[in-house]
Amino acid sequence: MSKKGRVTTFDLREKKRKGEKSTMLTAYDYSQAKVVDEAGVDMILVGDSLGMVMLGYESTLAVTLEEMIHHGKAVVKGSKSAMVVMDLPFLTYQVNRDDALRNAGRVIQETGAQAVKLEGGIEVIEAVKGIVEAGVPVMGHLGLTPQSVGQLGGYKVQGKDKGAARKMIEDAKALEEAGAFAIVLECVPWELAAFITEQLSIPIIGIGAGKQCDGQVLVFHDVMGLFDEFRPKFVKQYLNLREEMVKGIKDYVGEVKTGVFPAEEHIFNLGMNLESLLEE
Ligand code: KIV
Numbered sequence: 116m117s118k119k120g121r122v123t124t125f126d127l128r129e130k131k132r133k134g135e136k137s138t139m140l141t142a143y144d145y146s147q148a149k150v151v152d153e154a155g156v157d158m159i160l161v162g163d164s165l166g167m168v169m170l171g172y173e174s175t176l177a178v179t180l181e182e183m184i185h186h187g188k189a190v191v192k193g194s195k196s197a198m199v200v201m202d203l204p205f206l207t208y209q210v211n212r213d214d215a216l217r218n219a220g221r222v223i224q225e226t227g228a229q230a231v232k233l234e235g236g237i238e239v240i241e242a243v244k245g246i247v248e249a250g251v252p253v254m255g256h257l258g259l260t261p262q263s264v265g266q267l268g269g270y271k272v273q274g275k276d277k278g279a280a281r282k283m284i285e286d287a288k289a290l291e292e293a294g295a296f297a298i299v300l301e302c303v304p305w306e307l308a309a310f311i312t313e314q315l316s317i318p319i320i321g322i323g324a325g326k327q328c329d330g331q332v333l334v335f336h337d338v339m340g341l342f343d344e345f346r347p348k349f350v351k352q353y354l355n356l357r358e359e360m361v362k363g364i365k366d367y368v369g370e371v372k373t374g375v376f377p378a379e380e381h382i383f384n385l386g387m388n389l390e391s392l393l394e395e
Pocket residue numbers: 141160161162163164165202299301322332333334
């Protein structure tokens with residue numbers, strides 16, 4: 116990590132060269148970003164997973180550029196040291212190169228984030244080149260790409276047969292050649308992830324891709340135990356904040372009902388007899 120300012124793409128590459136692991140976690144608002152940043156995570160991902168964990172959508176497909184920008188601004192404000200990477204949502208980079216550059220540019224200009232992430236390999240390579248040539252760092256995303264969940268037939272492990280493994284290796288190399296600074300590999304057998312990590316000189320950040328990757332990424336709500344609708348096999352839950360929060364709120368409700376809250380220390384004293392006001 117740099118002594119001053121935010122983590123840079125150069126810092127991440129250096130970490131890979133030295134064999135040091137990089138860390139990434141999602142965050143979607145000011146308070147989450149402050150916590151994640153203070154804990155020393157290298158990169159904060161404003162993932163389009165916000166559609167599911169923050170907005171209650173069924174998938175990431177409905178997330179709009181405006182929603183991403185709204186959350187991204189708050190995350191940038193809440194963080195000081197981490198690199199902030201913004202997901203480009205569905206259909207903001209697949210149509211054509213100009214469109215991709217315009218949308219990536221908006222995200223960077225309006226949020227102040229340092230990089231964008233997009234899903235796919237050779238099929239989005241022109242978009243990657245266009246954005247990189249404009250000077251914006253791009254992170255790739257291969258394997259289980261949630262924006263293509265319909266085509267992939269669900270949230271399944273990817274790259275399991277020879278053809279799919281070969282395509283993923285080719286896609287990863289194409290992204291590196293196009294100038295991507297890192298790639299997320301999601302839900303990929305660990306041997307394939309390890310091979311890609313070894314073949315490429317840019318950092319490979321895994322999620323459900325084993326420990327040989329150059330770093331790991333997880334979703335904030337999964338790590339904190341805040342999302343209880345489903346938990347993928349690759350998630351490790353470090354806290355059970357949902358349980359803690361429900362307990363805390365039940366205590367609050369109980370104390371309001373019984374008059375325990377607010378107590379003496381929570382109130383303001385006027386120190387005046389109000390009856391006397393009426394008599395004046
Ligand atoms: O949107 C997201 O949170 C992601 C991670 C799962 C890598 O893309």
